[in-house]
Amino acid sequence: MNCLENSERFFINGQWVLPSAPDEKSIINPATEEPCGHIALAQVQDVNRAVEAADAAFGAWSNTTCAERLEILGRIPSIYQRRAEEMAQAISLEMGAPITLARESQTTAGLAHIEETLNALRHYQFEECLDDILITHEPIGVAGLITPWNWPMNQIACKVMPALAAGCTVVLKPSEVAPLSAVIFTEILQEAGLPAGVYNMVQGEGTVAGDALARHSLVSVVSFTGSTQAGIAVAQAAAPTVKRVLQELGGKSANIIFPDTDFADAVERGAQECFGNSGQSCDAPTRMLVPHDLMEKAMEIAAKVAQSLRIGNPADSLTEIGPVVSSTQFNRIQTLIEKGTAQGAILAAGGVGRPAGLMQGYYVRPTVFGHVTPDMVIAQEEIFGPVLSIMGYADEDDAIRLANSTPYGLAAYVQSGSLERARRVARKLRAGTVTLNGAAWTVKAPFGGYGLSGNGRECSRFGIAEFLETKAIIGYGVDPQAH
Structure with missing residues (x-):
């Protein structure tokens, strides 16, 4: 798989870069219990570098128009489809999904979220007037995204795409257990031509890279999917900087x-x-x-x-x-x-x-x-x-x-x-x-939980909304020359 070439690198500021320190982890094929590759593990300084790149890119990306973002993000589906078989093979290898499931559910779920986010962006109302008040919904800032291994493309796509659609810049920390699919996804976004720093990806352990991402003062929102215990740790790490924390956690449905x-x-x-x-x-x-x-x-x-x-x-x-x-x-x-x-x-x-x-x-x-x-x-x-x-x-x-x-x-x-x-x-x-009564799964429905299952919602326009901040401009509709 050509993705292995980049599995021991991070994607920061538009380039594949070597880690700051030689630390790596074997990827274990769960069907054989044998290594099937390696990834580099990010240290705090690697996360800092990625966040700083995202912060530097935020000003320009957050000021793009909806049409401009649609033009760039709209290149992603065709590239993703071209690499769909490679994606399915990676998912099957890294987390043990039967290849038919990897093709027909795991990989297609990612594409479904990509396409639905683009559709939602085409119709999203970022501004509205209320009497003389202009209500604007503006990108919140740098988004730190921490994703799991069980549905890797579903969760990466339903976080990365809404964040980018909203006008945020991104640092993704995928699961270190099943990381190969994230490398392919990153190569897809690189080929789509996103401006440098808009999307960044670092591999690493949750207790090091994930913690550093949640704590970073330049990160405005953290979206995490994983266990309830890990979600609590992320929220605690994020608390001192009072950033928004979105959590999709455990279930017992x-x-x-x-x-x-x-x-x-x-x-x-x-x-x-x-x-x-x-x-x-x-x-x-x-x-x-x-x-x-x-x-x-x-x-x-x-x-x-x-x-x-x-x-x-x-x-x-x-x-x-x-x-x-x-x-x-x-x-x-x-x-x-x-x-x-x-x-x-x-x-x-x-x-x-x-x-x-x-x-x-x-x-x-x-x-x-x-x-x-x-x-x-x-x-x-x-x-x-x-x-x-x-x-x-x-x-x-x-x-x-x-x-x-x-x-x-x-x-x-x-x-x-x-x-x-x-x-x-x-x-x-x-x-x-x-x-x-067995109604079909759909990416149009908001997804998230009550109680220990977390907070916030993912998918479609509901996912975009979580990466926006609301501003009220009072007196916007009043012409001072009229007085």
């Missing part, structure tokens, strides 16, 4: 299935969505809520889904579930599966250990627990692996209570044969996104 729907189909779809991307999606429907008297039926259906999935080599186009991303994740998932059993949940499928025949790679058995109660760890903690917890409820009010019984509130799902009921229940759920 409920999927309420009512008996008036096609129950078997709803359970099957819910299990498949939980296990997708090896369970490594923050909005995965990991808590399935079903009527008490349908618990055994739900366990049976979900277990069949778990047992039918093709698990194996991500490079095989027929593979449905690849490995989880790292040994750290694998071990954490194993521990939580053990806790589920120890606390009395009924194991319907899967369990600890690797799937049969897979002795190498961070492969996890798709696991289904039934009779899960709210006090259990697997009902409260984000597992971030292919583990489904099925919980029973008594009635509609009880289902809503259970759905809202965790400190998270990123997403929720409702399946009902009555649209009126689905709508009613959705309004009572404390979640940033509620999907009814």
Whole structure:
């Protein structure tokens, strides 16, 4: 892959540059547990250099017109499409996504955000008049963007593009676990011809590079996606400079299935969505809520889904579930599966250990627990692996209570044969996104959470708005010559 040439460099002020100190990290292929490349790790001085470049470029970029930004950013989609296969191969290699998923979901999600942001920018109202007041929405400043490994292009595109569209300049710190896709993305933006310093990228550890970015006095906004624990650390680092902090954090999303729907189909779809991307999606429907008297039926259906999935080599186009991303994740998932059993949940499928025949790679058995109660760890903690917890409820009010019984509130799902009921229940759920009856994912909807799932919203015009500051100019419409 030609991206490896730049994987040990940073992109600062329009050029690929060497790190200030020789420090690097191996990129581990989770399917083989062997290194597949290396990246340089940024030190504080590298982050400072990138932020200073972004700050120097901010004056000119923030004063471009919407049309000028559209002309430059509009070059990105065609270049991205040309390199789509290379992007998919990088994502599959670095984080273990099956190649079909990497092509059809991971890579295309990035393109969808790019195109939707451009569309939103074409129609965005940056100014409005209120009596004699001009309300302007102006770029906030340098944006520090810290992105995760589980949906690398989805998260990079839905942060970088809105920030640039708003008129901000950017320093991106992608995940050091899955960094190759970020190198390709950076090469795409370089080819698109963004002015020097408008977009910068440094690789590095969150505790060093991410912390330095969050603390920097010239950074006006930090957008972070990752664990709740890491999000708290970012917010604490940012607090002394009183910068805006946007966080898309963990989730423990409920999927309420009512008996008036096609129950078997709803359970099957819910299990498949939980296990997708090896369970490594923050909005995965990991808590399935079903009527008490349908618990055994739900366990049976979900277990069949778990047992039918093709698990194996991500490079095989027929593979449905690849490995989880790292040994750290694998071990954490194993521990939580053990806790589920120890606390009395009924194991319907899967369990600890690797799937049969897979002795190498961070492969996890798709696991289904039934009779899960709210006090259990697997009902409260984000597992971030292919583990489904099925919980029973008594009635509609009880289902809503259970759905809202965790400190998270990123997403929720409702399946009902009555649209009126689905709508009613959705309004009572404390979640940033509620999907009814299997409606399709869309980049037009704002994405973000309540509670420990974070704050702020991403996607489309909602994402652009987060990188803008509001100014009121009072008396703007009053001509002093008229007095």
